[in-house]
Amino acid sequence: xxxxxxxxxxxxxxxxxxLALEALGRExxxxxxxxxxxxxxxxxxxxxxxxxxxxxxxxxxxxxGHETGASVPALADAVRAMAHGALIGARGNSGTILAQLLxxxxxxxxxxxxxxxxxxxxxxxxxAARQAVAHPVEGTVLTVATAAAEAxxxxxxxxxAQAVVQAAYxxxxxxLDETPGQLAVLGRAGVVDAGGRGLVTVLxxxxxxxxxxxxxxxxxxxxxxxxxxxxxxxxxxxxxxxxGPAFEVIYLLEAGDDAVDRLRTRLDGLGDSLVVVGxxxxxxxxxxxxxxxxxxxxxxxxxxxxxxxxxxxxxDRVHLxxxxxxxxxxxxxxxxxxxSGLCSEAGATTxxxxxxxxxxxxELVDAIRRAHARxxxxxxxxxxxxxxxxxxxxxxxxxxxxxxxxxxxxxxxxIAALAVHEPDRSFDEDxxxxxxxxxxxxxxxxxxxxxxxxxxxxxCQAGDILGLIEGDVAVIGEDVPSTARAVxxxxxxxxxxxxxxxxxxxxxxxxxxxxxxHVREGYLAVDTVVYRGxxxxxxLLIGVE
Numbered sequence: 367x368x369x370x371x372x373x374x375x376x377x378x379x380x381x382x383x384x385l386a387l388e389a390l391g392r393e394x395x396x397x398x399x400x401x402x403x404x405x406x407x408x409x410x411x412x413x414x415x416x417x418x419x420x421x422x423x424x425x426x427x428x429x430x431g432h433e434t435g436a437s438v439p440a441l442a443d444a445v446r447a448m449a450h451g452a453l454i455g456a457r458g459n460s461g462t463i464l465a466q467l468l469x470x471x472x473x474x475x476x477x478x479x480x481x482x483x484x485x486x487x488x489x490x491x492x493x494a495a496r497q498a499v500a501h502p503v504e505g506t507v508l509t510v511a512t513a514a515a516e517a518x519x520x521x522x523x524x525x526x527a528q529a530v531v532q533a534a535y536x537x538x539x540x541x542l543d544e545t546p547g548q549l550a551v552l553g554r555a556g557v558v559d560a561g562g563r564g565l566v567t568v569l570x571x572x573x574x575x576x577x578x579x580x581x582x583x584x585x586x587x588x589x590x591x592x593x594x595x596x597x598x599x600x601x602x603x604x605x606x607x608x609x610g611p612a613f614e615v616i617y618l619l620e621a622g623d624d625a626v627d628r629l630r631t632r633l634d635g636l637g638d639s640l641v642v643v644g645x646x647x648x649x650x651x652x653x654x655x656x657x658x659x660x661x662x663x664x665x666x667x668x669x670x671x672x673x674x675x676x677x678x679x680x681x682d683r684v685h686l687x688x689x690x691x692x693x694x695x696x697x698x699x700x701x702x703x704x705x706s707g708l709c710s711e712a713g714a715t716t717x718x719x720x721x722x723x724x725x726x727x728x729e730l731v732d733a734i735r736r737a738h739a740r741x742x743x744x745x746x747x748x749x750x751x752x753x754x755x756x757x758x759x760x761x762x763x764x765x766x767x768x769x770x771x772x773x774x775x776x777x778x779x780x781i782a783a784l785a786v787h788e789p790d791r792s793f794d795e796d797x798x799x800x801x802x803x804x805x806x807x808x809x810x811x812x813x814x815x816x817x818x819x820x821x822x823x824x825x826c827q828a829g830d831i832l833g834l835i836e837g838d839v840a841v842i843g844e845d846v847p848s849t850a851r852a853v854x855x856x857x858x859x860x861x862x863x864x865x866x867x868x869x870x871x872x873x874x875x876x877x878x879x880x881x882x883x884h885v886r887e888g889y890l891a892v893d894t895v896v897y898r899g900x901x902x903x904x905x906l907l908i909g910v911e
Contacts, residue, residue, distance in 0.1 A: 374479035374527050376444035378575050380429060383422035383448060385571035390415040391753025393567050398760065400557035403506065403549060404459060404639045405610060405654065407679055410560035412760045413458030416727050417465060418568070419754065420455020421448045423726060442476035449473075453650050454618060454673075455728075459639050460561035462616070462652040463495050463507055464568070466643035470494035484530045485522065488515040500630065500640035505549030507561030513541030514569060528577045535569040535581055542566050611637045611654040614677040615661040619649045621669025629668040636660055677764070694789045694796070695737030698745045698780050699725060701907075702871060704899015705777060712784050724751060730758035734767060741768045741793045743800060745780040749773075749837065770797040775837070776809035778866050778909025781897070803911075808860070810835045810853045810908040812846060831905075846905050847877060851884050857910045858889055865894045866909035873905050 390397075390411065397411030424447040432439045449472035452465035470491030474483055492515040496502050517537025518530050545559040546552040552559060573581045621629070626642060626649055633640050637655030644650050651671070655661045658676045665671035696714040700706045706716040715737040717725045734742050742762065746755040752773055759769040770793070774780045783800035791799075815830040821839035826832060833841030833853035840856055843849030854865060865885050867878055878896040885894045 374441070374475065374484060374576060376428075376439045376441050379441065379444040379448055379475075380425050382572050382575035383418065383425050385574050386568045387415070387418045387422045388753070389567045389571050390418055390564065391756070393564075394753070394757060394760070397560050397564050397567075400555070400563065401560040402555045402557060403551050403559065404503075405614075405679060407614075407764065409458060409760070409764055410460045410564060412757050413456075413461040414464060414561070414564040414568075415753070415757045416457045416761070417452050417455055417461035419727055419757070421452040421465075421468060423455075424448060424451025441479055445472040445475045453644055453648065456643070456650045456652075457616070458614070459641060459652060460507060460564060462641045462643055462650055463499065463561065464565065465650060466495045466498045466641075467491040467511055467565070469643065469645070479527070481521070481525050481527045481530050484527050485518045488518045488530075488534050491515065494643075498641050498643045500634050500642075501638070503549065505545040505547075505552060506559050507565050509545065509548065510538045510541045510559070510562035510565050514538040514565075528573075531569070531573045531576050532581065535566070535573050538562075538566045538569050610639075610679075611656045612679055613656065613658040613661075614639075614652070614654055614679065615658050615675070616650070616652050616677075617662065617665055617671040617674040619644075619651050619665050619669050619671045620647055621649060622647065625668040629664055632664045632667075633661060636664070692737075692739045692789075694741040694743070694793065695734075695739030696743045696745065696784060696787055697730065697733045697737055698784065699730075699747045699751065700780075700899070701747075701777055701904065702899045704871075705781075705868065705897065706899070708897055708899060709780075709784060712787075713789075714784060719748065724748065724754070727754050727758040727761065730755060731761050734758065734762040734769060735765075739767070742770070743783075743787070743797060744769055744771045745774045745783055745800075745804075746771070747774045747777045747780040749775040768793065772797065772801050772804055774804045776811070776907065776909070777868060778809045778907055779804040779807045781866060781868075782807040782909065782911055806911055807866075808836065808857055808862075808910045810840075810857055810910075811904055812849055812853070812906040812908075813904060815842075846873070847880060850877070850881055850906055850908070853908060854881065854885065854910075855888070857908065858885075858892065860910075862889075862892055862910040864909075864911045865892060866907075866911070867894065867896045868907035868909075869896065869898045870905045877906070 394411035394415045398408045401408050401410040425444055428439045428443050428447045449469040452468045456462045456465040471487040474487035474490050492511040495511055496508055502508050514534040514537045518534040521529050521533045542558050542562045545562055570581050630642055633653045637653050639654040641652045642649055653661055698709045698714045699717045699719050700709055701719050706718055709716050715733050717729055717733045719725055744755055744759055755771055759771045762769045783804040786799050786803045788796055811834050813832045815826045815828055815832055817828050823839045823842050826842045831843040831846055831849040832839050833849045841849055841852045869878055882894045885892055
C-alpha cells in the first residue's frame with residue numbers, strides 16, 4: 367500500500383530494505399560487470415547486495431521481535447537496526463561506504479520522519495561517508511551521494527517527503543552520468559562508477575517505498591556510455607589487481623574512538639582504499655594491503671577484531687586448504703533435519719532453512735567452502751532464495767570455486783536432482799542431468815491457513831488445510847489426508863511415474879501408508895517413495911516425476 371507523502375515510518379524502512387534488496391538482486395550482475403574502480407575485481411554488485419541483505423535481515427528481526435497487533439516498531443528502532451545490520455554485514459569498499467551512508471541517515475531519522483529530517487539525513491549521510499574514506503576521490507559513489515544530498519537540499523520549504531527523495535534520486539542519476547568524465551579509469555572502460563550505480567538503485571527503492579510508485583525513469587541506463595565489452599572487462603580485471611595491493615582485508619572491530627584514530631593512521635601507511643565506518647565502540651574496517659597480517663595486527667593493537675575476511679585479488683592464486691579438495695560437491699538447502707540427514711548420506715553438504723529464517727548468502731558461501739570441492743552444484747530449493755543463492759555463487763567463484771546454481775524451487779526438486787548426481791562424469795553433463803531431473807519434478811505441499819484470505823481456489827478460513835501445486839493454492843480442505851489425496855490426484859492427472867512424499871515432523875506414519883495405498887490402487891504404474899524430515903508447519907511435501 368503506498369505511503370503518504372509525509373510518511374517515513376518503520377514500515378517504510380522495512381519496505382525500502384526489501385525493495386532495495388530485490389532491485390540489487392536484479393542488478394547485481396550488471397553492476398559487477400562495470401566494476402573497474404578501485405580494483406577491477408567484479409564484485410561491487412554482489413557486495414552491495416550482501417550488505418543490504420544484512421540490513422534487511424536486521425530490520426526483519428525487529429519486526430519479528432515486536433509484539434503482534436496493530437502497532438509496529440518505532441521508526442528509531444527500524445532505522446537503527448538497518449544501520450547496524452549494514453555495518454556488521456558490509457562487504458567490500460562499496461558495501462562499507464553504503465553502511466556509513468545508512469548510518470548517517472539513521473542518526474537523523476531516529477529523531478523524526480518529516481521532509482526536513484529526510485533532507486538533513488541525506489546530507490549527514492554524504493558527509494559521514496566522505497569522512498570515513500581516507501582519501502576521497504571524485505567520480506565515485508561519494509560524488510553521487512553528495513549530489514543526492516544537494517538535490518534534496520534544493521527542495522527546502524517543500525513539506526513532502528516524496529519530493530525530497532525524488533529530488534535526491536534525480537540528483538544521483540545526473541551525477542552518475544557524469545562519473546566517466548571525472549575518473550579516468552571509468553572513461554577508458556566506458557562505464558559509470560559501479561558503487562554509484564548501486565546507490566542510485568538503492569535511492570530508487572527509497573522513492574518507491576515512500577511514494578508507492580516506481581520512479582519515472584526506472585532502472586538507470588546511460589544513453590551515451592557504451593557498455594563495457596567482454597574484452598575490456600577482462601583487460602581491466604587482468605590489470606587491476608596487479609596495479610595495487612594484493613589483499614583486501616575486512617573485519618569488525620570493538621574499540622574506542624582514540625584507538626580507531628590511531629588505527630586509521632597505521633592502516634593508511636600500509637595500503638589504500640581505506641574505509642573505517644561505525645561508532646559507539648563498533649567499527650567496520652576495510653583496506654587493501656600487501657601485508658594482510660600487518661593489517662590484522664593493527665586491529666589487534668586497537669581493540670578486538672573479529673569476523674576477519676582476507677581476500678586475495680588474484681583468484682587463481684587463492685590458497686586452498688592443506689588437504690586436497692575433492693573434484694565435485696553438492697550443497698543443498700533443506701527444510702528439516704530429517705532431509706538433512708538423507709542428503710548428507712548422499713554426500714551433499716546441507717544448509718538448514720529454519721522456519722521464518724531463510725539462510726543468508728554468507729551461510730551458503732560457508733557451505734560451499736565446507737563442501738571442499740573444486741566444483742560445486744548449489745540447490746537452493748526455494749524460489750525466494752534465487753537472488754541470495756546467486757550472490758553466494760558469485761562470491762564463491764571469486765575464491766576460485768566453480769559453482770553451478772540449479773534454481774530448484776522445492777525440496778522434492780532438490781531430491782530428484784541429487785538422485786541423478788554422478789561426480790564421475792563431466793561437470794557440465796552432471797549439471798545438465800541434475801537440472802533436467804529437477805525440471806521434470808512437479809511439486810506440491812500442504813500448509814495450514816493462518817487467517818481468512820482469498821486464494822486461487824476460493825476463500826479459506828484460519829485452520830483450513832491448503833493444498834498448493836507449484837506455489838499456488840489448488841485445494842482447500844478440512845483435514846490433511848483428504849487434502850493430500852486431492853493434491854496427488856490433481857498432480858498425477860498430468861501423468862507421472864514416481865510420487866515422492868516428505869512428511870513433516872508431527873505427521874504420523876499412518877498418513878504415508880494411506881497415501882501409498884491410494885496411489886497404488888488408483889495408479890498402477892506409479893511408484894511411491896516416502897521420507898521423513900519436512901520442516902515445522904508443513905505437514906507434507908509432494909513431488910511427482
